[in-house]
Amino acid sequence: MTNKETSPAGNGKPKLAIYWAASCGGCEIAILNIGDKILAVDEAFEIVFWPCAADFKYEDVRNYPDHSIDLCLFNGAIRSSENEEMAHLLRQKSKVLVAFGSCAQEGCIPGLSNLTSASDTFRAIYMDNPSIDNPAATLPQTVTTVPEGELHIPVFYNTVRSLDQVVPVEYVIPGCPPEPPQIWAVLEAIVTGAPLPAPGSTVIGASHLAVCHECPLEKHEKTIERFYRPYEITPEPGLCLLEQGLMCMGIATRGGCGALCPRVGMRCEGCYGLLDGVEDQGANMISAIASVVNVGKPGDDEAELERRIGVAMDSIVDPAGTFYRFNMAHSLLHRVKTGNNGDVQNRGSETA
Amino acid sequence: MTSEPYTPVIVGFLCNWCSYRAADLAGTARLTYAPTMRPIRVMCTARVEPQFVIKALREGADGVLIAGCHPGECHYVEGNIKALRRYTLLKQMLRQFGIEEERVQIVWAAASESKVLADAVDQMTLTLQALGPLRWRQTVLNGHGAEQAVRESADVRRAALAAQEVEGER
Numbered sequence: 001m002t003n004k005e006t007s008p009a010g011n012g013k014p015k016l017a018i019y020w021a022a023s024c025g026g027c028e029i030a031i032l033n034i035g036d037k038i039l040a041v042d043e044a045f046e047i048v049f050w051p052c053a054a055d056f057k058y059e060d061v062r063n064y065p066d067h068s069i070d071l072c073l074f075n076g077a078i079r080s081s082e083n084e085e086m087a088h089l090l091r092q093k094s095k096v097l098v099a100f101g102s103c104a105q106e107g108c109i110p111g112l113s114n115l116t117s118a119s120d121t122f123r124a125i126y127m128d129n130p131s132i133d134n135p136a137a138t139l140p141q142t143v144t145t146v147p148e149g150e151l152h153i154p155v156f157y158n159t160v161r162s163l164d165q166v167v168p169v170e171y172v173i174p175g176c177p178p179e180p181p182q183i184w185a186v187l188e189a190i191v192t193g194a195p196l197p198a199p200g201s202t203v204i205g206a207s208h209l210a211v212c213h214e215c216p217l218e219k220h221e222k223t224i225e226r227f228y229r230p231y232e233i234t235p236e237p238g239l240c241l242l243e244q245g246l247m248c249m250g251i252a253t254r255g256g257c258g259a260l261c262p263r264v265g266m267r268c269e270g271c272y273g274l275l276d277g278v279e280d281q282g283a284n285m286i287s288a289i290a291s292v293v294n295v296g297k298p299g300d301d302e303a304e305l306e307r308r309i310g311v312a313m314d315s316i317v318d319p320a321g322t323f324y325r326f327n328m329a330h331s332l333l334h335r336v337k338t339g340n341n342g343d344v345q346n347r348g349s350e351t352a
Numbered sequence: 353m354t355s356e357p358y359t360p361v362i363v364g365f366l367c368n369w370c371s372y373r374a375a376d377l378a379g380t381a382r383l384t385y386a387p388t389m390r391p392i393r394v395m396c397t398a399r400v401e402p403q404f405v406i407k408a409l410r411e412g413a414d415g416v417l418i419a420g421c422h423p424g425e426c427h428y429v430e431g432n433i434k435a436l437r438r439y440t441l442l443k444q445m446l447r448q449f450g451i452e453e454e455r456v457q458i459v460w461a462a463a464s465e466s467k468v469l470a471d472a473v474d475q476m477t478l479t480l481q482a483l484g485p486l487r488w489r490q491t492v493l494n495g496h497g498a499e500q501a502v503r504e505s506a507d508v509r510r511a512a513l514a515a516q517e518v519e520g521e522r
Contacts, residue, residue, distance in 0.1 A: 119504030137512035158497030290437035337450030
């Protein structure tokens with residue numbers, strides 16, 4: 001770790017940090033998937049923090065001067081107090097902070113737990129799980145007293161947030177994970193000093209058009225009677241999946257991935273997030289879907305109309321989990337209302 | 353918790369060709385009905401994107417009423433049928449978010465049916481009073497909920513241990 005010795009004065013190279021918060025590690029793999037260009041990254045940048053790949057400690061980062069990290073790629077959602085602390089720390093130490101990947105951008109799969117509560121998550125994992133025997137009802141405790149003193153672990157929050165809901169970010173690179181060619185395009189632009197768009201949660205490394213624009217499948221006017229889950233039908237090759245009744249999110253999803261999933265007959269799940277000018281990806285999808293469901297005509301009896309539309313919509317299993325698969329934490333509603341919500345109100349201390 | 357009666361806030365999206373005129377007629381006919389609806393005129397119920405409804409609920413509305421022409425009488429032929437499809441699916445989804453079904457309603461009120469519209473507002477006001485305020489921003493969007501998570505996890509543990517004790521005594 002001779003680099004660390006010379007840091008922060010360093011070797012003149014711009015400093016790069018890569019961090020993971022609540023994520024699966026797929027984003028790190030996507031970075032490595034830029035292939036031998038990773039050597040060019042190493043050549044161009046001095047890596048000052050990358051827990052997945054190099055041995056740095058949080059303490060090292062704390063000791064760096066403020067704004068000494070030129071570029072920080074932050075992947076993962078904010079799920080625990082540790083994630084939040086690192087978000088603030090890396091914001092403080094970085095010139096340019098990038099929400100890298102869907103978790104940091106919009107909550108992604110971890111964000112789906114906003115459909116439940118932390119306590120129900122614990123109950124499912126540590127109590128009700130069929131493979132668990134937990135007679136002492138042991139749960140993660142934030143503070144544990146042992147003979148040697150108190151032990152602390154991070155708090156597991158009730159609500160998952162995206163990075164930009166905790167600290168401001170300059171740029172967002174969407175995707176679950178971001179596609180390696182897009183990652184390289186961004187890094188190359190930074191290395192060569194190419195001008196970047198104005199910062200402020202600005203999306204880079206993606207398209208401004210929907211996935212459908214990149215999708216080669218043949219498209220006709222859509223008239224859908226009902227929807228199918230992927231295991232229920234074998235889609236006809238070469239034909240738009242949505243037309244065949246598969247809930248393809250391509251119409252409400254930002255492109256940039258090259259429509260990798262629909263190309264191979266798998267519906268788009270929406271990982272590149274919402275398009276410009278849209279505030280809520282799920283609501284946008286409902287809007288689009290309703291227009292292509294071909295049930296109900298102007299002459300129908302009102303009660304019959306409601307019934308038939310109800311039946312067609314019932315074929316959509318788990319709409320919230322489908323339409324907000326990646327965008328839950330960044331959706332307008334943000335999380336579910338549970339009987340125990342209303343932290344503030346229930347304590348009766350709300351004065352404002 | 354709040355137990356005193358409150359005046360609900362209903363955001364009403366009224367179509368230009370039927371229901372907004374029905375509301376107008378309710379005024380000229382001097383119908384008395386609950387002053388709870390904030391009417392917003394849209395050209396057609398099909399203009400009401402689900403995003404509008406969700407945003408209204410998030411920003412303080414206790415309920416949303418969508419009102420338009422009867423099916424078959426839409427100025428744009430089938431705009432209201434599209435609206436009905438959106439509304440049906442939206443309601444299914446809102447249920448998953450813990451939002452009671454009655455908070456979002458659709459009603460068909462032709463330009464002459466001022467009474468239908470007024471009754472719908474009255475009825476919805478009563479329903480929302482029974483449900484209580486939604487207050488999404490204050491009760492749901494309250495940060496990370498760390499305290500809540502810690503408190504409720506302790507409850508889970510206590511409940512599990514208590515259940516075991518009962519089991520053990522048998």
